[in-house]
Amino acid sequence: MPAQRWRELVATAAAEFADAGYERASLNRVIRSCGMSKSSFYHYFDSKQQLFEAVVAHVAATVAADLEVPEPADFRPDFWGLAERFLQRLVFAAERDPLFVDFGRICYLPDVPAGQDGVSGATAAIDDWLRRTLAVGRSAGAVRCDIPPGLQAHTAIAVLRAFDEWALHNRSALGPGELPRLVQAQFEALKRLLEPVQQGSA
Known part of the structure; x- marks a missing residue:
């Protein structure tokens, strides 16, 4: 598929899956929005699931590259x-x-088909990165060490996901400047949870 057509298809399909969910997402809407014929689409993809898997893999790789994620x-x-x-x-x-x-919203879809490794693989990779990063913080003295690492990681991931899922699903309702303030509040909540307890503090 030509690169420009592929980018258009990815953006259109990602928005459709994020807005409608996997089960209610319409291939016809995606094809129509991209100005493709059905025969052209089915030349490249056999099914909605195959498109979903291709979109998730492409977007996950693109997001990771654009963010330049630091090593732990x-x-x-x-x-x-x-x-x-x-x-x-x-x-x-x-x-x-x-x-x-849209990629973030897709990661929280409740109706991803069983055995779909793209989303579960992406979230597992994120969780693994967070666990390894927390381990670095513990060894550097920046993260508290008075609770088990597994429990600490589980709690931190739960806090991050709660903020992220709410912000992603309410993104359109947030006013100017609200998202940065929300992310700052997320950071401060995580820091209070994870920073070492100072001796003598209440």
């Missing part, structure tokens, strides 16, 4: 400073590119 070891010298700057990059990406937001 990069956080060692300035853990919380780099964490805050990385979250700010996420906000910038979300405000600049609707595809980034």
